[in-house]
Amino acid sequence: MHTLLIKNARCVATFDDQQPGLARELTDASIFVRDHRIEAIGPLADLPQTADEVIDARHHLVTPGLINTHHHMYQSLTRAIPAVQNAELFGWLRGLYPIWAGLTPEMVHVSTKVAMAELLLSGCTTSSDHLYIYPNGVRLDDSIEAAQQIGMRFVASRGSMSVGQSQGGLPPDQVVETETAILKDTQRLIETWHSHAHGAMVNIAVAPCSPFSVSRDLMRESASLARSYGVRLHTHLAENDHDLAYTREKFNCTPTQYAQDLGWLGADVWHAHCVKLDDEGISLFAASRTGVAHCPCSNMRLGSGIAPIRKMLNTGVPVGLGVDGSASNDAAHMVNEARQAMLLARVGRAMQAPETRVAADGSQRTFFGCDLGPAEMTPRDALNVATRGGAQVLGRTDIGHLAVGMCADLALFDLNSLAFAGGAVHDPVGALLLCASPQAAYTVVNGQVVVRQGVLTTVELEPLLARHNALALQLALKVS
Numbered sequence: 001m002h003t004l005l006i007k008n009a010r011c012v013a014t015f016d017d018q019q020p021g022l023a024r025e026l027t028d029a030s031i032f033v034r035d036h037r038i039e040a041i042g043p044l045a046d047l048p049q050t051a052d053e054v055i056d057a058r059h060h061l062v063t064p065g066l067i068n069t070h071h072h073m074y075q076s077l078t079r080a081i082p083a084v085q086n087a088e089l090f091g092w093l094r095g096l097y098p099i100w101a102g103l104t105p106e107m108v109h110v111s112t113k114v115a116m117a118e119l120l121l122s123g124c125t126t127s128s129d130h131l132y133i134y135p136n137g138v139r140l141d142d143s144i145e146a147a148q149q150i151g152m153r154f155v156a157s158r159g160s161m162s163v164g165q166s167q168g169g170l171p172p173d174q175v176v177e178t179e180t181a182i183l184k185d186t187q188r189l190i191e192t193w194h195s196h197a198h199g200a201m202v203n204i205a206v207a208p209c210s211p212f213s214v215s216r217d218l219m220r221e222s223a224s225l226a227r228s229y230g231v232r233l234h235t236h237l238a239e240n241d242h243d244l245a246y247t248r249e250k251f252n253c254t255p256t257q258y259a260q261d262l263g264w265l266g267a268d269v270w271h272a273h274c275v276k277l278d279d280e281g282i283s284l285f286a287a288s289r290t291g292v293a294h295c296p297c298s299n300m301r302l303g304s305g306i307a308p309i310r311k312m313l314n315t316g317v318p319v320g321l322g323v324d325g326s327a328s329n330d331a332a333h334m335v336n337e338a339r340q341a342m343l344l345a346r347v348g349r350a351m352q353a354p355e356t357r358v359a360a361d362g363s364q365r366t367f368f369g370c371d372l373g374p375a376e377m378t379p380r381d382a383l384n385v386a387t388r389g390g391a392q393v394l395g396r397t398d399i400g401h402l403a404v405g406m407c408a409d410l411a412l413f414d415l416n417s418l419a420f421a422g423g424a425v426h427d428p429v430g431a432l433l434l435c436a437s438p439q440a441a442y443t444v445v446n447g448q449v450v451v452r453q454g455v456l457t458t459v460e461l462e463p464l465l466a467r468h469n470a471l472a473l474q475l476a477l478k479v480s
Helices: 073-078 089-100 105-121 140-150 179-193 216-229 241-251 255-261 279-288 296-301 309-315 334-350 369-376 379-393 428-434 461-477
Strands: 003-013 025-034 037-042 053-056 060-064 066-068 124-131 153-160 202-208 232-237 269-273 291-294 319-321 355-358 364-367 410-414 442-445 448-452
Touching (some): 060 379, 066 379, 073 089, 105 448, 105 461, 124 410, 124 442, 216 232, 241 255, 291 309
Parallel strands (some): 232 269, 269 291
Antiparallel strands (some): 025 037, 355 364
């Protein structure tokens, strides 16, 4: 058994539910970890005084490890490609599909490590990844093995594309697979890698890519396969206006109606983006407990729009945070992603029409969007989405908040750093999102310290980045 003591933290933001409606924030608190579980939280005097490793956290904010619910990690090889820097989603995909057709197993393995390194250094401890392109012998196992080496908790989504341009789909025929091969490999991956255990480090999800790249038969068969094994379902939905128009033209329905018809609503499903989810869709998602991965930076980068996150949350839709692909963000900093979620929600509310509401004194008053915008998403709201929300979306009850018995997934931020100057003295939790987004000082995954004093402990970053950059150039040159 390995033990870890995090002692005398300036603030521990638990995001627990010990007090209804109020997550505990503890000052001068300590956390004792045995093996992969939290054994105790409270004053240092009440905890064991020795451990195999001790972290002095007196100047630190401790939060649950952040949870990333949507990513395409191989895309870290194609960041900032000039030809698609100013493209919307469909044009961006058409420009990148031919490049991604050159991916190799090594490229996927190395790019996964790089993407995970970036996440871990920002305090993210669990990430999903949606790998939906499998050329040249690429397997999802290449990503899973990278996760095991770097030490990240991983939800590996077996993506797929089966409808190429010749059949009316968006991707070129050279990057699609047969549906028989997709389902066979998906079953293999579940049987080989998926764990239902408390603290599982690898989960498999079944994840056909999108309405414009797979058939309705594959969607139905994928749902049936996933539910026969008790694993989760994931896809893209209602990302932008072209996505919406495609679904209406090809299937004569809205994206939510498409999902409902195919069995893709339910507490075991989460959809990425949902920027264009209408009121009917939000109601159906809420009633069925269907989850959403909100990707604010990608939605801004591609000009897709502003997802109605507050409306989703208010109606009971589970919402988590996602950085999306490294070529559509083009970053993977989870604190910054949470900050952007907060800011974008406020801007979105400010753009709406004025409302007449009852003021504090009981009178009727007209409120402009700018009056209501700041309350649309608070720092704690956004952090809740990035922690508890993510856990709910991924179907995990063992991560997402700090409490006895939970997995020891934690992020520590140094409040004495420049980014927090003049902010943490007032409110450490609020300052995490309102001030410049910091790197994590420590990141703990399953009780293991994988970032210590801002440095990865599991991989040597410099040679990894050198190899990654060489592969990125090699990949782009294949189509130049």
